[in-house]
């Protein structure tokens with residue numbers, strides 16, 4: 001079970017109230033780190049959702065710093081949109097249709113306005129992860145995950161079907177995926193303080209520029225499991241997102 005601290009905030013346009021959650025990662029049973037930097041704790045993404053789409057009036061706004069009265073830790077005595085009702089824009093992305101809808105939301109946010117670099121980096125990184133969600137955990141298509149008794153045949157074959165379809169959708173969107181990643185790369189080069197550890201070699205690897213990825217990895221001062229795995233995948237000329245630990 002994840003433990004969280006609730007906080008409450010208001011839509012600046014229609015004053016509807018929302019419940020937000022600050023997840024505490026210290027009581028986590030299982031954490032999974034993916035090569036693109038996405039981390040799941042007990043299957044929850046803990047990266048804050050900073051862009052909110054108000055279900056009541058359709059207004060989009062940023063929630064970043066806990067400040068009153070816009071954000072409060074005191075529960076208001078009025079009806080509140082629950083966390084589950086607004087996060088990920090109300091999308092159920094346990095199927096590929098939901099995953100595509102999430103991609104569309106990020107694309108629309110990016111089209112709608114010009115953002116300062118840190119905000120654009122945030123949105124483009126989440127768009128990158130959303131594309132990768134189409135074929136994240138692609139290794140599960142292998143028979144061994146069924147044969148190991150990891151999942152029942154029904155669950156495994158449905159998951160496998162979704163991943164194979166997701167891979168097709170990913171490839172169909174490859175041009176848009178690349179152009180988002182190239183733009184993110186350019187922004188991160190200008191703002192190195194915003195880079196995650198090993199994010200630049202990973203971007204090169206996912207853009208299938210494997211020699212450049214290896215070159216950056218060779219320059220890394222310490223060799224970690226993450227670095228070694230990334231070198232291995234670059235040597236295989238595999239540009240897919242993979243599980244680093246978990």
Ligand SMILES: [Zn+2]
Pocket residue numbers: 011012013014015016054055056057058059
């Ligand atoms: Zn509103």
